[in-house]
Amino acid sequence: xxxxxxxxxxYSRQILLPEFGIDGQERLKDARVILIGAGGLGSPAALYLxxxxxxxxxxVDDDTVAVSNLHRQILYRETDAGKPKAxxxxxxxxxxxxxxxxxxxxxxxxxxxxxxxxxxxxxxxxGSDNFATxxxxxxxxxxxxxxxxxxxxxxxxxxxxxxCAPPPxxxxxxxxxxxxxxxxxxxxxxxxxxxxxxxAGVIGALAGVMGTMMAMEAVKIIAKIGEPLVGKLLLYxxxxxxxxxxxxxxxxxxxxxxxxxxxxxxxxxxEVEACKDDSDEITWEELSRRPMPLIDVRxxxxxxxxxxxxxLIPLGSLLDRLExxxxxxxxxxxxxxxxxxxAVTRLRERGINAKSIRGGMSSL
Numbered sequence: 001x002x003x004x005x006x007x008x009x010x011y012s013r014q015i016l017l018p019e020f021g022i023d024g025q026e027r028l029k030d031a032r033v034i035l036i037g038a039g040g041l042g043s044p045a046a047l048y049l050x051x052x053x054x055x056x057x058x059x060v061d062d063d064t065v066a067v068s069n070l071h072r073q074i075l076y077r078e079t080d081a082g083k084p085k086a087x088x089x090x091x092x093x094x095x096x097x098x099x100x101x102x103x104x105x106x107x108x109x110x111x112x113x114x115x116x117x118x119x120x121x122x123x124x125x126x127g128s129d130n131f132a133t134x135x136x137x138x139x140x141x142x143x144x145x146x147x148x149x150x151x152x153x154x155x156x157x158x159x160x161x162x163x164c165a166p167p168p169x170x171x172x173x174x175x176x177x178x179x180x181x182x183x184x185x186x187x188x189x190x191x192x193x194x195x196x197x198x199x200a201g202v203i204g205a206l207a208g209v210m211g212t213m214m215a216m217e218a219v220k221i222i223a224k225i226g227e228p229l230v231g232k233l234l235l236y237x238x239x240x241x242x243x244x245x246x247x248x249x250x251x252x253x254x255x256x257x258x259x260x261x262x263x264x265x266x267x268x269x270x271e272v273e274a275c276k277d278d279s280d281e282i283t284w285e286e287l288s289r290r291p292m293p294l295i296d297v298r299x300x301x302x303x304x305x306x307x308x309x310x311x312l313i314p315l316g317s318l319l320d321r322l323e324x325x326x327x328x329x330x331x332x333x334x335x336x337x338x339x340x341x342x343a344v345t346r347l348r349e350r351g352i353n354a355k356s357i358r359g360g361m362s363s364l
Contacts, residue, residue: 024223025053031222034058034121036109036137038089040072040207041127041151041214047075048215050093054222056101057093058121061086062108068301071204082305109133111266114140123221125149125214130336132270138164138181142257143264149217150181151210153202156239158210161248162217162229164257178230183251206238280344282331282355284364293330295354297343298361306361308333315339319346325354333357 031054035042038061049057065073065080065088075092076085086106093102105117109128118124118140126137126148134150141148141164148164165178213234220226235244252258287294294310296303303312310333313321325347332340332354340356347354357363 019225020223024225027223028053028219029055031123032056032058032121033123033125033218033222034060034103034118035125035127036060036133037127037129038073038075038085039063039069039127039129040153040202040204041211042089042125043073043075044208044211045125045127045214045218046089046093047096048212049218050096050100050102052215052219053097054100054218056103056121058103058105058117059086059089059093060105060107060109060117061089062106064305066301066305068299072202072207074208109136111136111268111270114266115143118144118146121146123147123149123218125151125218127151127211127214134181136266136270139256139264139266142180142261143266145261147221148181149214149221151214153206153210156203156206156237158206158236158238160210160213160217160229160234160236161232162221165228165230179248179250180254180257182256183254184233184248186251186254203238206236209236209238280341280348280356281337281358283358287331287357292355293326293328294357295325295330295332295343297332297334297339302335308361315343318343319350322350322352325352329353329355331355331357334360336360336362 033049033054033056035046035058038046038059042059042061046057046059061084063085064082065076065085067078067081070076070078073085075089080088084106086104090102090104093100107113109117114136124137124141124146126134128134128137138148138150145166146164147162147166149160150163151158151160161179161184163178164180217228220228229245231248232245233248235246236242237244250257256264294308296308296310296312297315297318298312299314300312310331311324313324315334332343334340334343334357337356337358337360340360344354344356
């Protein structure tokens, strides 16, 4: 076996794997990987990527640490509550492997900064928790020609795939390039069909499983070993301990990836419409012109972190506390305007008139 350079020997522990070798480790050392989200999925993925010696790791997250999320966000501690996740992740990952360059982007990914932030990275791992960001990351990867590892979790279920992969990764199996996120999900789901982790819950260890698998896919792509999940969607049922992989194909009519790369552009906006019926919504400006009572359906920890002027009644207990609602038309607010639409829909079925604040607290 050839001698292992001292720097690589210190940098990595898997160098002796015959399938990996020195070439694989050198590819990791030269690789530039960026994670969208440093939460439940990003935490384990980033830890393993740093430990295995990925040369440059970017972390994009504009959020702060919340104690209620620590069961799955293993990079942080209770004493970190309220601190910015991106900067904390940078510190913790540097402690794991001081030779790795950790770049923190403590800002929300938008159509104005996405291309500038992602440009120059070789691989994107998306563990974001909202559809607006997922579609934006997908489109940015297509514009820049960067492979995308996308994962999601909810309750006891997880899914994972390698998307937007250029022809060299597809090996001719699925045509010119692999499916993109829009090939699988052309349109965002309605709010009622897309509960958040705060509403539906998620088992913490599931984030560890799927986040670690994201890191494994990244290593295979970078080191050019094994068979990445290109043209495949992996589904994991943690409750039943079952894995299932289904084949997925690129949609030849996809309005995004079917366009030649040099003609691709980002959309003008990525805010997911909470409801197709605009009559159920009201803006903060409209609320100021026609004052009405306000009900906040976020969780208590969200309310404490960013209080509103409304009465707090979490969505999960809303129908059990109908007697506390105003006897007149009122407005409902949440974080992004998704849970509030669900609340309006449920109340309308009971003859109660309410309006959802479009964009929620994030639109203030």
